[in-house]
Amino acid sequence: xxxxxxxxxxxxxxxxxxxxxxxEFRIQQLKALERMVKEKEKEILAxxxxxxxxxxxxxxxxxxxxxxxxxxxxxxxxxxxxxxxHVKKDLITMRDEVFINFEPLGVVLIIGAWNYPxxxxxxxxVGAIAAGNAVVVKPSEVSENTAKLMADLLPQYLDRELYPVxxxxxxxxxxxxxxxxxxxxxxxxxxxxxxxxxxxxxxLTPVTLELGGKSPCxxxxxxxxxxxxxxITWGKYMNCGQTCIAPDYILCDPSIQSQVVENIKATLQEFxxxxxxxxxxxxxxxNKRHFKRVMGxxxxxxxxxxGENDEASCxxxxxxxxxxxxxSKVMEEEIFGPxxxxxxxxxxEEAIEFINRREKPLALxxxxxxxxxxxxVLSETSSGGMTANDVFMHSxxxxxxxxxxxxxxxxxxxxxxxxxxxxxxxxxxxxxxxxEVVNKxxxxxxxxxxxxx
Amino acid sequence: NLYAGLVSHLRASWLSRKTRPMEYRVAQLxxxxxxxxxxxxxxxxxxxxxxxxxxxxxELSETLLCKNELHETLNNxxxxxxxxxxxxxxxxxxxxxFIRKEPYGVVLIIAPWNYPxxxxxxxxIGAIAAGNCVIIKPSEISKNTERLVAEALPCYLDKDCFAVxxxxxxxxxxxxxxxxxxxxxxGSPSVxxxxxxxxxxxLTPVTLELGGKNPCxxxxxxxxPNVARRVVWGRFFNAGQTCIAPDYLLCSLEMQEKLMPALxxxxxxxxxxxxxxxxxxxxIVGDKQFQRVRKLLCSGRVAIxxxxDEAERxxxxxxxxxxxxxDPIMQEEIFGPxxxxxxVANMDEAIDFINAxxxxxxxxxxxxxxxxxxxVLERTSSGGFxxxxxxxxxxxxxxxxxxxxxxxxxxxxxxxxxxxxSHCRGCLKRGMGREALNAPRYPPYSQKKFGIVRATSKxxxxxxxxxx
Numbered sequence: 001x002x003x004x005x006x007x008x009x010x011x012x013x014x015x016x017x018x019x020x021x022x023x024e025f026r027i028q029q030l031k032a033l034e035r036m037v038k039e040k041e042k043e044i045l046a047x048x049x050x051x052x053x054x055x056x057x058x059x060x061x062x063x064x065x066x067x068x069x070x071x072x073x074x075x076x077x078x079x080x081x082x083x084x085x086h087v088k089k090d091l092i093t094m095r096d097e098v099f100i101n102f103e104p105l106g107v108v109l110i111i112g113a114w115n116y117p118x119x120x121x122x123x124x125x126v127g128a129i130a131a132g133n134a135v136v137v138k139p140s141e142v143s144e145n146t147a148k149l150m151a152d153l154l155p156q157y158l159d160r161e162l163y164p165v166x167x168x169x170x171x172x173x174x175x176x177x178x179x180x181x182x183x184x185x186x187x188x189x190x191x192x193x194x195x196x197x198x199x200x201x202x203x204l205t206p207v208t209l210e211l212g213g214k215s216p217c218x219x220x221x222x223x224x225x226x227x228x229x230x231x232i233t234w235g236k237y238m239n240c241g242q243t244c245i246a247p248d249y250i251l252c253d254p255s256i257q258s259q260v261v262e263n264i265k266a267t268l269q270e271f272x273x274x275x276x277x278x279x280x281x282x283x284x285x286x287n288k289r290h291f292k293r294v295m296g297x298x299x300x301x302x303x304x305x306x307g308e309n310d311e312a313s314c315x316x317x318x319x320x321x322x323x324x325x326x327x328s329k330v331m332e333e334e335i336f337g338p339x340x341x342x343x344x345x346x347x348x349e350e351a352i353e354f355i356n357r358r359e360k361p362l363a364l365x366x367x368x369x370x371x372x373x374x375x376x377v378l379s380e381t382s383s384g385g386m387t388a389n390d391v392f393m394h395s396x397x398x399x400x401x402x403x404x405x406x407x408x409x410x411x412x413x414x415x416x417x418x419x420x421x422x423x424x425x426x427x428x429x430x431x432x433x434x435x436e437v438v439n440k441x442x443x444x445x446x447x448x449x450x451x452x453x
Numbered sequence: 454n455l456y457a458g459l460v461s462h463l464r465a466s467w468l469s470r471k472t473r474p475m476e477y478r479v480a481q482l483x484x485x486x487x488x489x490x491x492x493x494x495x496x497x498x499x500x501x502x503x504x505x506x507x508x509x510x511x512e513l514s515e516t517l518l519c520k521n522e523l524h525e526t527l528n529n530x531x532x533x534x535x536x537x538x539x540x541x542x543x544x545x546x547x548x549x550x551f552i553r554k555e556p557y558g559v560v561l562i563i564a565p566w567n568y569p570x571x572x573x574x575x576x577x578i579g580a581i582a583a584g585n586c587v588i589i590k591p592s593e594i595s596k597n598t599e600r601l602v603a604e605a606l607p608c609y610l611d612k613d614c615f616a617v618x619x620x621x622x623x624x625x626x627x628x629x630x631x632x633x634x635x636x637x638x639x640g641s642p643s644v645x646x647x648x649x650x651x652x653x654x655x656l657t658p659v660t661l662e663l664g665g666k667n668p669c670x671x672x673x674x675x676x677x678p679n680v681a682r683r684v685v686w687g688r689f690f691n692a693g694q695t696c697i698a699p700d701y702l703l704c705s706l707e708m709q710e711k712l713m714p715a716l717x718x719x720x721x722x723x724x725x726x727x728x729x730x731x732x733x734x735x736x737i738v739g740d741k742q743f744q745r746v747r748k749l750l751c752s753g754r755v756a757i758x759x760x761x762d763e764a765e766r767x768x769x770x771x772x773x774x775x776x777x778x779x780d781p782i783m784q785e786e787i788f789g790p791x792x793x794x795x796x797v798a799n800m801d802e803a804i805d806f807i808n809a810x811x812x813x814x815x816x817x818x819x820x821x822x823x824x825x826x827x828x829v830l831e832r833t834s835s836g837g838f839x840x841x842x843x844x845x846x847x848x849x850x851x852x853x854x855x856x857x858x859x860x861x862x863x864x865x866x867x868x869x870x871x872x873x874x875s876h877c878r879g880c881l882k883r884g885m886g887r888e889a890l891n892a893p894r895y896p897p898y899s900q901k902k903f904g905i906v907r908a909t910s911k912x913x914x915x916x917x918x919x920x921x
Contacts, residue, residue: 057898400879444733446509
């Protein structure tokens with residue numbers, strides 16, 4: 001614990017030295033990070049495979065590619081993001097310099113999650129470094145191989161004092177949260193999100209909380225079911241369902257429910273072959289605890305497809321549940337597993353009402369050929385983000401902010417939004433000491449003429 | 454739960470989507486404008502009764518600045534509300550990607566007593582513009598203004614969507630037990646912590662406009678009479694009860710000697726030989742606050758002013774010298790008409806002094822040398838900064854107003870208020886066709902496939918060769 005305090009104090013001293021401020025320094029660190037990702041690709045993929053049984057191409061696509069894209073964007077745009085922004089002046093300030101300065105916050109904390117353990121540390125780290133901060137990195141201990149790798153690699157490539165990695169479980173994280181930071185970005189669940197925010201409140205530390213929830217997926221009768229189901233299957237079963245923006249459950253008319261099931265089954269065959277367990281591209285549940293949790297959700301449900309499992313290897317087959325009751329356990333918590341419940345609704349109104357009765361989700365999906373219906377679902381619901389006629393893709397547009405609302409989180413990042421999240425916008429006015437005559441209007445003694453002017 | 458009924462009533466209105474159409478928001482905002490116009494006299498009287506606010510100051514801070522914000526918002530609302538299209542990488546180039554601004558829902562605005570109209574009204578403008586329902590909690594300390602707002606505001610705004618709650622600490626605590634979709638608080642850092650802790654229970658995002666000690670550095674090369682006037686104006690406005698007032702002065706002993714007669718002259722110029730008789734100088738808001746500020750007069754030595762009158766809660770515009778960093782007046786935000794001067798040898802010492810303390814809401818630096826002003830700006834951190842003047846950086850609707858660290862989190866004014874009360878929803882609309890283009894992303898995975906994925910997703914560096 002003492003070591004942790006020492007590490008944070010050192011980061012603060014390093015920040016106060018001012019060396020993370022220059023753009024050259026920041027770009028140099030980002031370049032080093034880029035080198036690390038490229039040179040250590042094999043080791044990173046091996047760690048991801050050890051933690052989540054993620055196949056090479058899958059892991060590369062989902063965790064490495066995104067980071068390289070973010071790095072390229074930040075290095076390209078940093079000079080323009082960091083430049084003082086001159087703003088509109090009024091009559092009184094016409095001759096003055098009026099601008100917004102983007103300044104680093106200080107020492108920030110990034111707490112990662114285990115489901116995309118490399119991506120969810122690296123992605124915000126890029127923005128935090130770009131904004132000129134010192135960063136304490138706390139990877140999730142649940143994905144222990146990736147955590148250990150990051151603890152080994154980051155000090156080899158980055159400034160050791162400015163960007164320390166802290167490892168450990170709940171006790172270490174609790175201790176970490178008693179320290180003062182200038183911003184905390186946490187990715188995880190809502191329950192812990194509340195704990196993080198309460199800890200941050202003691203120091204008046206701003207937070208970005210990337211949480212979760214049940215992301216609904218409405219399938220309209222008027223749509224190309226084969227295409228819709230292929231896209232949904234891709235998103236739902238990727239990473240064995242352990243994705244914060246996975247389509248959690250489906251809402252559709254009872255008349256198309258069986259078609260939906262058939263289409264998903266066909267796609268699963270296409271993706272993973274006859275024997276899913278032997279497909280190199282299908283992942284595993286992270287650990288026994290989550291395995292038991294997800295299996296528990298199947299109790300009492302009509303299993304239309306799947307259900308096969310093997311606790312020893314934390315394998316759960318891609319599973320579809322039909323005619324699910326809104327009150328059942330599987331509809332209470334975020335599933336975070338390869339189980340897809342279908343809840344039938346008779347109309348889009350019913351679907352919208354269903355969605356709005358629940359907490360605001362991180363993502364929302366709607367499949368339809370009817371543009372008007374899509375517009376309606378969009379305007380009558382709220383969610384962190386949304387994609388129409390596909391899943392996930394809104395999170396891959398670097399210029400869209402990525403974040404939740406309500407129970408699914410607060411704040412946003414990705415691209416420029418990461419830079420802004422980790423920056424302070426300082427309003428600056430620089431006047432002349434002369435031209436006092438203009439100021440005389442505002443000084444007492446006050447008089448009606450002055451007011452009327 | 455004392456306020457559960459009220460909150461659920463507003464939530465029902467919120468769910469009815471009544472606050473969404475632009476016409477509705479514009480109508481409510483225009484009604485706020487009528488409130489400011491029709492109740493102008495009442496506002497002047499209430500703020501005068503609460504803290505002896507001079508009519509000129511009330512016109513400036515409680516009316517003019519509020520109307521500026523209102524007009525800025527009404528002029529630009531349709532533009533701010535529009536979906537913002539964004540650039541897309543190759544993979545999504547044919548799709549529609551945009552940011553949709555959405556209201557949060559039922560929001561809470563807690564306002565302080567020092568600018569009792571401005572500090573609820575300006576956030577309220579943004580909250581309404583963004584389409585939210587709002588509960589307003591004015592401060593019970595400025596009790597005349599509290600009564601005015603509680604009685605008059607509901608006559609102008611839609612009672613189903615906007616409500617005023619009155620009361621003290623107990624009522625505020627009960628109010629904070631409810632779930633809100635956003636909380637906007639202006640006040641002290643210690644209560645800011647309480648508000649954020651309460652918000653954490655419901656994962657409610659917050660903006661906290663707090664305070665601290667705003668340093669004012671005066672370098673050895675400057676136009677002394679102008680500096681004196683600008684500092685005196687900023688310090689003694691509202692009898693010093695301003696979150697962005699210059700809290701203390703840092704300068705060399707030589708500059709202090711030069712400044713003293715200029716400060717004295719400026720005070721006389723503004724308030725006459727006996728400021729207690731000037732209609733342009735305010736009073737402390739309450740007995741408790743008066744006692745607190747008066748005690749601070751014991752630090753250092755009174756060079757100008759120092760007179761007090763308990764019956765009127767009057768404290769004269771006062772300058773203290775021989776103040777040490779460990780004196781009581783240097784341990785808390787003064788929030789009164791006293792300006793201590795702390796002597797420093799040079800600019801570097803001033804900067805070190807500033808950086809040793811928590812980051813303030815504002816930093817001021819006066820110098821004829823651009824280099825000095827820029828050095829102070831670059832080597833310190835604060836909510837906002839003003840070179841060669843005081844207070845002015847918050848009067849522009851184009852600049853964000855907010856703190857950092859102990860002085861707050863979040864920001865507002867102008868479009869920033871609208872953004873504060875809006876959720877930015879990232880949206881992507883794709884078509885069902887062109888499914889072949891998606892093929893590379895599906896399992897079974899292969900090296901060849903992700904070469905294509907990489908090519909279509911990436912953001913190329915300017916000097917990358919496209920062929921590689």
